[in-house]
Amino acid sequence: MTRRTAALLAALTLTAAVLLSACSSDGGGDDSDSPTPAPATRATNPPTGQPSSAPSQSPTPSPSGSPSPSKSAAPSGPPSSAASASTPASGSTSASPGAATQSYWHPTPGTPWQWQLSGTVDQSVNVPVYDIDGFENDASVVAALHAQGRKVICYINVGGWENFRPDASSFPSSLLGAGDGWKGERWLDIRQLSVLEPLLAKRFDMCKEKGFDAVEPDLLEAYENNSGFPITADDQLAFNKMIAQLAHQRGLGVALKNDVDQVPQLVDYFDFSIDEQCAEYQECDGLTPFIQQGKAVLHVEYNVPNSQYCAQSKQLQFSSMEKHLNLDAWREPC
DSSP: OOOOOHHHHHHHHHHHHHHHHHTTOOOOOOOOSOOOOOOOOBOOOOOSOOOOOOTTOOOOOOTTOOOOOOSOBOOOOSOSSOOOTTSOOOOEEEEETTEEEEEEEEOOTTOOEEEEOSSSOOTTOOOSEEEEETTTSOHHHHHHHHHTTOEEEEEEESSEEETTSTTGGGSOGGGEEEEOSSTTEEEEOTTOHHHHHHHHHHHHHHHHHTTOSEEEEEOOOBTTSOOSSOOOHHHHHHHHHHHHHHHHHTTOEEEEESOGGGHHHHTTTOSEEEEEOTTTTTOGGGGHHHHHTTOOEEEEESSSOGGGTHHHHHHHTOEEEEOOTTOOSOOEEO
16 A cells, blocks of 8 residues: 655644544544554656556555555445445456557446455455455465456555565665655665566566456655655656556556556556545545546545545545555445
């Protein structure tokens, strides 16, 4: 997931609390057993990826390695517990302008989904799309979900180093920056594309080999955080486009995780959006370019109750739900 810096998060949370209070709405949330929030993220830099124009289309890791959620959410849209296990996963394929013959699976607007990054995956949730940790789940879990007619998204961290991952020692120290606010994690120097590309390619290979349909690459907003490096918006764009290209080279759909400010420049390269707290931070409108291209906006809120954003989410055709910050199996969809 994408996290905001501790300081920024604290400020944003306080601001949101004040605004919610002023509007005399119940600002309750459900964000108990969650890790301490981390630095914010935001990006910009033109990489080598080809736009995947689909027209009409991280949590605080636990000792065991489960990542924790990030920040930036978009309103929801799908029916509450929708879609039966036997219903084929809702989705579509998008052709990249640079590779017209290649198509990539992506969920369509309003598709119900489940996002679980901690604990044993609860496969009984009646939705057509699951988003689970790529390292923590083997091919048998993906195959079991496929057998129930579901599509499966592979969560991996691409913008931060995690000391609990099996490939942690492969990352040279020159790539490691400041802590991102989550235990055992540090920002990566995303300017070093030639060094990072082969390291991250192996993670995308893992997602492909396990049979995943798409990838959720986390921490795509380093330029808006205290990463320890002078990363610019252009650096971020270049990195994010490279990430989209790595997924598409393997026939995988790819989500733009948060990074709302750069949606106009990146919507053609990514197949759908995964967003945290866009309702809380009042930035959901910035995600509508995905909907306009027939690409889903999969969105969660941690601190704002459904009653305060579901109506807007449904109007925007977002796939929204309330989740615990540790992204366990619990969910409360719109």
